[in-house]
Amino acid sequence: MTEEQAELVLQIARDYRSSISVACTGCAYCVTECPKKLEIPKFMELYNHLNYVGYLTLPEIDEIPEVTKPHNCIGCVKCTHHARRDFQSRML
Numbered sequence: 001m002t003e004e005q006a007e008l009v010l011q012i013a014r015d016y017r018s019s020i021s022v023a024c025t026g027c028a029y030c031v032t033e034c035p036k037k038l039e040i041p042k043f044m045e046l047y048n049h050l051n052y053v054g055y056l057t058l059p060e061i062d063e064i065p066e067v068t069k070p071h072n073c074i075g076c077v078k079c080t081h082h083a084r085r086d087f088q089s090r091m092l
């Protein structure tokens, strides 16, 4: 790989990283605490995808069971107990 190619790859990585709205790693520890068993990491992934490409497709939304969708959240904040500090601050 040439120096120019390496710089291009780094620039793409920087652009992608800066586009990530929520720094969720998908560990799913939050799901074990959630009394509603909401698919929190999946929604974080979809949220980041939406912010990166600007749209979501219906299959991406439809594949999530209705009972695990965000409108079922009761706001107990138990999911934040396992979230990394920088992750929590980015959610606020």
Ligand code: SF4
Binding pocket: 033, 034, 035, 036, 037, 038, 040, 072, 073, 074, 075, 076, 077, 078, 079, 080
């Ligand atoms: S606030 Fe409570 S119900 Fe809502 S996602 Fe977090 S743990 Fe689940």
